[in-house]
Amino acid sequence: MIDTTAQDDLSIPALRSGDRAEFARLVDAYSAPIYRLGLRMLGNEQDAEDVLQNTFINALTHLSSFEGRSSILTWLYRIAVNEALMSLRRGRPEISIDDFNSSEDDDHFHPSQFVDWGALPEDELLSNEGKQALETAIQNLPENLRMVFLLRDIQGLSIKDTADTLEITESNVKIRLLRARLSLREQLSFYYGERINQEKTND
Incomplete structure (x- = not known):
């Protein structure tokens, strides 16, 4: 489940400005749920760890452009989902991210x-x-x-x-x-x- 208390305590301006201590708090707050998501999606601990690492690397790189239109957790999950889907595509080339977003509903x-x-x-x-x-x-x-x-x-x-x-x-x-x-x-x-x-x- 989501730790909304951790989300409320984080300073978005500090994160955008590159505050490393605040980024460390972000990593501490959300590493567990992002890892669990990667593990359940990919079924492999090493792949889940790669998703976790790449998610926070991408987050650190793009935090300055985070506009706050969604919550920071939603933004992190979006990065993690994309990383997991790319991992799936590497292992199963027939899977397309476009197929994932296509509507067969x-x-x-x-x-x-x-x-x-x-x-x-x-x-x-x-x-x-x-x-x-x-x-x-x-x-x-x-x-x-x-x-x-x-x-x-x-x-x-x-x-x-x-x-x-x-x-x-x-x-x-x-x-x-x-x-x-x-x-x-x-x-x-x-x-x-x-x-x-x-x-x-x-x-």
């Missing part, structure tokens, strides 16, 4: 299977295996849906800040978020469906 997504997770005990839902199933499901999302889900539901950005970060409309954020949640629910339904069947078999 008129497509209708119809999940084929839903399972009532309420049939499972709470400790099953919160188990390490269950959490790993969720992480795998997130990694299986298309990049455009995964980024919206990570920024909104995992990192805790508002709809507006998510839209500003990804440079898409708020309407597209809402549609992609719905599609991401439905896709995750369908993927996890297969996993929990098997668990429920096992419970019934063991009874």
Whole structure:
């Protein structure tokens, strides 16, 4: 989640003027969420560290031109997203940043299977295996849906800040978020469906 207290305490004029101590505070405040975003998007610790490093290098280089139209965190996330997408393109040349921003949101997504997770005990839902199933499901999302889900539901950005970060409309954020949640629910339904069947078999 976003540490709004850290954001409020930072001095934008000091950052723009090149104050290194203030920049160090910026790095301390936001290294963790940016690293987590890179890790969840790329699934690799080294790649996530590269995203983190390159994000702050780019931020330091361009802070003097930061106009404050969005929050400093939204601006950092935008840099991190671009770095992560470039990393994805290097590893998978078929991925295009233009494809990420293209609109396919008129497509209708119809999940084929839903399972009532309420049939499972709470400790099953919160188990390490269950959490790993969720992480795998997130990694299986298309990049455009995964980024919206990570920024909104995992990192805790508002709809507006998510839209500003990804440079898409708020309407597209809402549609992609719905599609991401439905896709995750369908993927996890297969996993929990098997668990429920096992419970019934063991009874």
